[in-house]
Amino acid sequence: MVELGYALSSEEHPPNDLVENAARAEDVGFDFLGISDHFHPWTSQQGESPFVWTTLGGIAHATDDIPVGVGVNCPIVRYHPANVAQAGATVAEMLPGRFALGVGTGELLNEHVLGDHWPEHAVRLEMLEEAVDVVRKLWTGEQVNHHGDHYTVQNARLFTVPDEQPPIHVSAYGDAAARTAADIGDGFWSVGPQDTVETWEEEGGEGPRYTQLQMCYAETEEEAVETAHEWWPNDALPGELSAQLPTPVHFEQATQMVSEEDIREGSMVTSPDPEAHVESIREAVDAGYDHVYVHQVGPDQESFFEFYEEEVFPAVEDAELA
Template sequence: MPDFGYFLSCEEHSPAELVDQARMAEQAGFDSLWISDHYHPWNDRQGQSPFVWTVIGALSQAVSLPVETAVTCPLVRTHPAVIAQAAATSAAQLGGGRFRLGVGTGEALNEHILGTPWPEASVRLEMLEEALQIIRQLFTGEQTSHHGKHYTVENARLYTLPDEPVPIDVSAFGPQAAEVAARIGDGLITMMPDPALVERFRRGGGASKPVYGGLKVCWGTDRQEALRTAHHLWANEQLPGELPQILPTPRHFEQASELVAEDQVADSVPCGDDPDAHIEALSAFVDAGFDTVYVNQIGKDQQGFFDFYRTKVLPRLRD
């Protein structure tokens, strides 16, 4: 049976709210935490986007749960040498191997803000591989210089380090990315319960590596109201293909999301207070071979969600 974690959404909540949710997640029996790493929310209705590394520092003092970024892009907005320092410090703060660095190739929404070009997906995968080489070398604590195709590092050394190098999990949504994740990552992150993608990762070199997945739900006693909330805040989750990687602003996501109907959200987001609906959605990840499944509650009623999962969902999943 896999573990079950809670996914903290920096796009919807303030730093104080995220810390409160982490405490509630621990009390409800969740095993670990994911936290998103964004510069912008996907749309203005979500309304937040705190600096993830500051929030992780607060989490280290508030809970004893493991924490992972889901996911950080170490390519354009932030140089991989800086991400290496942030991850090493977070791991040292949390201690006991309680921090993992989740990475991916990012979105223009967050990464184009400095006016740099936004490369196509194949180039970003190439950049990610070089970035992880730099990060892992810095995790050794040795002085590092690197003159590569995409990045330059000169005489850099990390002095604050955890006892063991930080594990790095790689996000993938397609077959090529899954093969890269198997080759360069310590684990796989993906948001769909796709057994074929998991199998491709396993065959590509990830046979003994963990697979992590996540989904959104909207608990509420009125299913139709919960569905409206999910559609209002997170219709962008249903945008197809590469569109979420290339749209540059929250306003563009709002415009594109006008094409998403409520029934599209209903087909993919468990809404309401029927435990069977939530358990079925989580069990799809279990059946696909995931090691940990993270769930995020859409909207403001976090306490009701945690009470529901503590009493009606997590006990049945674990039985």
């Protein structure tokens, strides 16, 4: 049966609001939380990008039992994997038994900020594989010396480590990435009902399969479309633009091509009918995902929480999806 999660959008909400939303999601009855790790929002309208690791500390103290995953961190350019290892180990200690690290090859939007070269995707996959190896070595609590093709770690030891290493879930949007994810990961992470999960399974991938769905709930579909177009027009951008554009300004220029009709006809659910939300979740389950978490676009989170608690959750149960 599917587990339903709530997406904490670091691009849209300040850190204290994210912490409050995490606690509210647990109270409402969501099964898990996923939080994004961005240096920039996609557009200036979204307006936020708090440091995810600090926010996670607040979430650890504001929640009781709900599992929390980073979806996803890029441990290869802006972060050195040794820093990710220390950050992840600390959060795992604060969220004992309920933290998962999601990793991927990143987007230029976030990773160019230190002035480093942005490698082609095949090279980034090699870097990701080595980075995950470094993280796992450091999570043993032993002293680590690593001299690889991309990273050096010298006489490094983490003294704050959890008793059990948290799982690492790997993101993939193509067959090559899916093969790497199957090889190095403890689970799979994606956005939308991507069929890449099939390649991951064929290549021997094991573990939970996460995907994020974009929603915008409002009293009317027209209001939802307007809100989504204002706050999340990047959802309708085609191809690899999301990985290759370097700044929010470039995304704003690209999304000038996105109309409200594009939002209405796209993959984001904007209907106030709970059955439309159930159908989107069902499509993800049919595609092979067992952990589906929903991102409510825009500032109004409370109406979304009430709608899911009162209407969507019962409809999901009636549909025998959860």
